[in-house]
Amino acid sequence: MDLKGKKIAILATHGFEQSELEVPRDRLKKAGANVDVISLAAGEIKGWDMKDWGRPVKVDKTLDQVSASDYDAIVLPGGQINPDLLRAEPKALKFIKEIFDAKKVVAAVCHAPWLLIETGIAKGRRMTSYKSIKTDVMNAGAKWEDSQVVTDQGVITSRNPGDLEAFSTKIIEEVKEGRHTQRSAA
Secondary structure (H helix, E strand, C coil): CCCCCCEEEEECCCCCEHHHHHHHHHHHHHCCCEEEEEECCCCEEEEEECCEEEEEEECCEEHHHCCHHHCCEEEECCCCHHHHHHCCCHHHHHHHHHHHHCCCEEEEECCCHHHHHHCCCCCCCEECCCHHHHHHHHHCCCEECCCCEEEECCEEEECCHHHHHHHHHHHHHHHHHCCCCCCCCC
16 A cells, blocks of 8 residues: 555535546545545535536535644645635635645646635646636646646646546655655745
């Protein structure tokens, strides 16, 4: 088990793209990590599965119950609804930024780079995203690339559900490497 003893946060709320939460969660657990689904409120959050509402996922902890020091990495699933709701939540942004500032792995897929824009993490970084937010990413000062996975000093981004295997593999690799002490702010 590559990630035995590692703790990973998946931050999401209603409207997350179903596969973008479930595939990384399952791959990380299979690699031995302890994975918590964290949300704004207790209970369940409902996914979006391509064109309609998907399955609910159990929330393990709320933002009020966690600290950035509890985790080795954070995974941010996309979907249009989920990151749009989260980027309006100061507690969610603070949690993401604290994990980043602690030089831990931050991974965002699809529309989740909106959260990296909102926290200021995107500026000056090489990134990718879902094609419809390419201009948003570039306007935030990032260097956008059309690649399955783009990694810049422990900040991992991917484009869409078709990239999830490569995305998950890269998260495992980066978490194994540990903190990115050479990471610089833009």
